[in-house]
Amino acid sequence: xxxxxxxxxxxxxxxxxxxxxxxxxxxxxxxxxxxxxxxxxxxxxxxxxxxxxxxxxxxxxxxxxxxxxxxxxxxxxxxxxxxxxxxxxxxxxxxxxxxxxxxxxxxxxxxxxxxxxxxxxxxxxxxxxxxxxxxxxxxxxxxxxxxxxxxxxxxxxxxxxxxxxxxxxxxxxxxxxxxxxxxxxxxxxxxxxxxxxxxxxxxxxxxxxxxxxxxxxxxxxxxxxxxxxxxxxxxxxxxxxxxxxxxxxxxxxxxxxxxxxxxxxxxxxxxxxxxxxxxxxxxxxxxxxxxxxxxxxxxxxxxxxxxxxxxxxxxxxxxxxxxxxxxxxxxxxxxxxxxxxx
Amino acid sequence: xxxxxxxxxxxxxxxxxxxxxxxxxxxxxxxxxxxxxxxxxxxxxxxxxxxxxxxxxxxxxxxxxxxxxxxxxxxxxxxxxxxxxxxxxxxxxxxxxxxxxxxxxxxxxxxxxxxxxxxxxxxxxxxxxxxxxxxxxxxxxxxxxxxxxxxxxxxxxxxxxxxxxxxxxxxxxxxxxxxxxxxxxxxxxxxxxxxxxxxxxxxxxxxxxxxxxxxxxxxxxxxxxxxxxxxxxxxxxxxxxxxxx
Numbered sequence: 001x002x003x004x005x006x007x008x009x010x011x012x013x014x015x016x017x018x019x020x021x022x023x024x025x026x027x028x029x030x031x032x033x034x035x036x037x038x039x040x041x042x043x044x045x046x047x048x049x050x051x052x053x054x055x056x057x058x059x060x061x062x063x064x065x066x067x068x069x070x071x072x073x074x075x076x077x078x079x080x081x082x083x084x085x086x087x088x089x090x091x092x093x094x095x096x097x098x099x100x101x102x103x104x105x106x107x108x109x110x111x112x113x114x115x116x117x118x119x120x121x122x123x124x125x126x127x128x129x130x131x132x133x134x135x136x137x138x139x140x141x142x143x144x145x146x147x148x149x150x151x152x153x154x155x156x157x158x159x160x161x162x163x164x165x166x167x168x169x170x171x172x173x174x175x176x177x178x179x180x181x182x183x184x185x186x187x188x189x190x191x192x193x194x195x196x197x198x199x200x201x202x203x204x205x206x207x208x209x210x211x212x213x214x215x216x217x218x219x220x221x222x223x224x225x226x227x228x229x230x231x232x233x234x235x236x237x238x239x240x241x242x243x244x245x246x247x248x249x250x251x252x253x254x255x256x257x258x259x260x261x262x263x264x265x266x267x268x269x270x271x272x273x274x275x276x277x278x279x280x281x282x283x284x285x286x287x288x289x290x291x292x293x294x295x296x297x298x299x300x301x302x303x304x305x306x307x308x309x310x311x312x313x314x315x316x317x318x319x320x321x322x323x324x325x326x327x328x329x330x331x332x333x334x335x336x337x338x339x340x341x342x
Numbered sequence: 343x344x345x346x347x348x349x350x351x352x353x354x355x356x357x358x359x360x361x362x363x364x365x366x367x368x369x370x371x372x373x374x375x376x377x378x379x380x381x382x383x384x385x386x387x388x389x390x391x392x393x394x395x396x397x398x399x400x401x402x403x404x405x406x407x408x409x410x411x412x413x414x415x416x417x418x419x420x421x422x423x424x425x426x427x428x429x430x431x432x433x434x435x436x437x438x439x440x441x442x443x444x445x446x447x448x449x450x451x452x453x454x455x456x457x458x459x460x461x462x463x464x465x466x467x468x469x470x471x472x473x474x475x476x477x478x479x480x481x482x483x484x485x486x487x488x489x490x491x492x493x494x495x496x497x498x499x500x501x502x503x504x505x506x507x508x509x510x511x512x513x514x515x516x517x518x519x520x521x522x523x524x525x526x527x528x529x530x531x532x533x534x535x536x537x538x539x540x541x542x543x544x545x546x547x548x549x550x551x552x553x554x555x556x557x558x559x560x561x562x563x564x565x566x567x568x569x570x571x572x573x574x575x576x577x578x579x580x581x582x583x584x585x586x587x
Contacts, residue, residue: 021424022420022423022424024420049423051419051423051453053416053449054445054446054448054449055445057413057416057446058413058415058416058419058445058446058449059416061409061410061413061416061417061420062416062417062419062420062423063420064407064409064417064420065389065407065416065417065418065419065420065421065422065423065424066420066421066423066424067420067424068387068405068407068420068421068424069421069424069425069428070424071424071425073420073424087410087413088410088413090410091409091410091413193387193405193407193421193425194405195384195385195405196384198384198402198403198404198405198406199405199406200352200399200400200402200405200406201399201406201407201408202396202399202400202406202408203408203410204392204396204399204408
């Protein structure tokens, strides 16, 4: 059966298939249809619940409360709402709560543009007042929105790090005629509040040393699990002399560029699927023998900061091509690359 | 365990972490006795805030979560929704409830979320050293109202009355005081029962003392508490007249 489906609808389907039981959200373009779609499903099935909360602050903290009971819960937001989720995300990060947020990026603060952007990478990956122990996926297609939404629940509950899936306004609203193979197994979840053996969870410490000890456990867990979580895709990398690094919808445009001009212009693509943790090992492997790296993004050097850190110590030319909150066409990408390559 | 301590008290956390003479200990022990009497320790989830309430993080041998400032209500709303048979308690101070967290409390009350909120009102931000809160009465000197709280800043916010005005007829809303622990015990019990029996929202403010930041001895602390209760009237403010199915 073929499905005609939008990105936001794909997210709802994946949340249902993952076994999510509760959603807490606030209307915000371009992610609103996730809340609406979930509420529609909740009213039809009566098996799941929701609250349209007073703001995204409450939505995020409701997620933190719900997961304590071992119920898979999530929120979905964008731009100004994503900012407000950071407080609850910081709590989840410091308490290792399996919090899932779907974020459809939009340009700038306030209303900005409600369409498209990749300007929420820093916020998603490093936005809290902790050290960034949160997983950030970036989806590049509607199909991947489904797969990565499902995977976000798996990752959050398996590794107990809050997990954010980044899409954008175009991806959220994009309607594709695409059959999505549905997952038929829900994600397993366990109670954090144990009624037989009560726990006292806190984010308050009397000494720097005791807090440091607590945080070192987080760091150890992150070091252990990050290599298992980090993901990337290579597209015509081995055949290329020049490497594009791009994520999300920009990576989709870059793929199109490579399909058209990859052979003539010797270009390949490295696409990080996780922005945090970043697949550093795979990137360092991919750049071996390359003449130049082009980091292309719809933000001012947010991805490139991650890439430069991942490649530190290597002598390789990195060209940053940034268009904050504006998209790229495949033709524009080849024009910019040719300009740099003379 | 000392027989005066509630059975649900965590023995390893005695003595408590609050300042000597703090009203929180009186409220918490009274709450603990109600939890004992109702035999609900295992099903209770205890949410606390930032500020002095966080010092209760290990007070009870009960599932406890310390949340962020003003965010205890939504955390317990989320928990209760996920675990409907639980008893969800949100325990916060007046700054958390009536300044930074008021928006959430109003909507929690409006939606009749079945949680029980206990707000300890000592008229100041005590953990940060005694700054003015929305509850601070006119003329009272604090660290941020060194000449006494200006009349232009408004009188102390009567929040239970404000929440009562929202028109949630199923809500139990009351104000007690650490000056009368017998009455407080009854109010806490009613506030919990409105959650367990009526599946409805409860809001209990407790007038309390803060000798450290008030710079008062025991006698003067309770004198000021008596004065507070003339402005903030104790008793039941609203309650449902019939059980809700």
